Amino acid sequence: MYFYRKKDKGIEFPEDILIETTNRCNARCVFCHHPKMKRPLTDMSDQLFLKLLGDLKGMTVKTVTPFVSGEIFMDKKIFDRLKLLNHELPGVGIVIYTNGSLLNEEAAEKLSGIKNIRLINFSLNGFEREDYKKRVGLDFEQVVKNIRNVVRLNAGRRFADKITVASVEYGKEDKVKNKRYNDAFCRFCAENFPGVEVKVGYKYNFLSRIFSARGFKDIYCPHLKSMAILANGLVSLCCMDMEGEYILGNANERSLMDIFNGSLAREYRHHRKSHMVPCRSCNMI
Ligand code: SF4
Ligand code: SF4
Numbered sequence: 373m374y375f376y377r378k379k380d381k382g383i384e385f386p387e388d389i390l391i392e393t394t395n396r397c398n399a400r401c402v403f404c405h406h407p408k409m410k411r412p413l414t415d416m417s418d419q420l421f422l423k424l425l426g427d428l429k430g431m432t433v434k435t436v437t438p439f440v441s442g443e444i445f446m447d448k449k450i451f452d453r454l455k456l457l458n459h460e461l462p463g464v465g466i467v468i469y470t471n472g473s474l475l476n477e478e479a480a481e482k483l484s485g486i487k488n489i490r491l492i493n494f495s496l497n498g499f500e501r502e503d504y505k506k507r508v509g510l511d512f513e514q515v516v517k518n519i520r521n522v523v524r525l526n527a528g529r530r531f532a533d534k535i536t537v538a539s540v541e542y543g544k545e546d547k548v549k550n551k552r553y554n555d556a557f558c559r560f561c562a563e564n565f566p567g568v569e570v571k572v573g574y575k576y577n578f579l580s581r582i583f584s585a586r587g588f589k590d591i592y593c594p595h596l597k598s599m600a601i602l603a604n605g606l607v608s609l610c611c612m613d614m615e616g617e618y619i620l621g622n623a624n625e626r627s628l629m630d631i632f633n634g635s636l637a638r639e640y641r642h643h644r645k646s647h648m649v650p651c652r653s654c655n656m657i
Contacts, residue, residue, distance in 0.1 A: 384641075386632050388467075388598040389433050390611065391424060392416065392440035394447035395603045399471050400509040401497060403540045405578040405614045406441050415447050416603045420624060424601060425460045427628040435490055437467040440600045441614045445474035454486045465490035468532075471508065472496065472515045472522075480522050489532040493571075494519050497539045499560035516564060523565050537561045538571040544585040579612055579650045588655040590646040595656070597641075599632055607631050609640065612656050 394415045400407045428436070436457060438444050447453070457466060465488050472494045475483065483489075496515065498504030504512040519537060526532050542553035554572045561570040577584040595610045602608050605624040608616050620640075621631030631637060645651035 384633055386599045388435045390437045390440050390598055390600040392603045393438045393453055395442040396446040397443040402507050403575050405581045409614050411616055414603050420605050428461055435465040435467050439469045440611050444470050451482045458487045468492045472518045473510045475518045477521055480525055484525050484529050484531045491534045492532045493536045493538055496537050499557050523568055536569045536571055537565050538573055540575050541572050543575050577655045580653045584655055586655045588657055590644050593645050593657050612654050
């Protein structure tokens with residue numbers, strides 16, 4: 373069993389909180405379930421966002437990640453929300469996952485005014501225009517330009533502790549192509565974004581909705597140390613549950629601590645993944 377921070381009476385605390393301020397996305401990545409997602413596309417209400425910030429006070433979470441599924445900068449209120457987060461939870465770090473397409477110079481300037489950014493991860497997922505178009509469906513040159521600009525801004529202002537540029541691997545089903553793609557992606561990033569950490573991650577099966585030849589280990593899932601709050605306030609098992617089918621509670625009605633310490637959430641945390649549905653069919657771990 374992995375370690376949890378416990379206080380008196382066995383109360384357990386989450387470390388990271390994922391808040392889906394929007395579940396809309398402008399990309400159509402072939403390795404992601406989002407393009408086929410049936411959940412209604414929506415932004416989180418201001419009322420719910422404020423309620424969540426209230427819940428988080430005193431919970432000693434390390435980071436808030438405004439993401440479960442979707443593209444963070446599709447949320448027109450995102451900069452106001454990040455400022456509010458800084459104000460209400462001044463000790464809490466912020467983690468940004470983005471495809472980079474909407475982070476133009478104006479948006480980057482606004483982002484540079486946000487405090488406590490621990491990480492900006494650009495999910496680039498390509499190194500050639502045509503292949504990128506097929507894999508992601510966005511404007512490759514614009515995205516690369518945006519990433520370069522943020523890297524340059526951060527070199528001068530250090531508003532983010534770390535920037536990474538990442539790709540999902542091509543797919544283990546074709547090992548030769550996979551290696552060729554992964555190596556070329558790393559070379560492209562080293563040349564275009566000097567000094568930035570590059571990551572090539574596994575292709576996940578999104579609970580068997582996407583084909584992925586990756587295997588998995590039977591362990592206690594570390595993602596259950598986090599909470600994933602969907603745009604409508606339902607607390608989902610994790611970001612793999614993109615359809616919101618495995619719900620631990622409703623944050624509109626209950627506090628986050630109550631949900632995290634509820635019997636259902638504890639049951640998931642206290643069992644190996646092979647004992648639980650849908651974890652036994654998930655290859656994220
Ligand atoms: S991987 Fe991210 S950017 Fe791509 S479709 Fe899914 S949510 Fe959108
Ligand atoms: S095993 Fe997969 S489905 Fe289960 S909590 Fe972990 S990431 Fe989510």
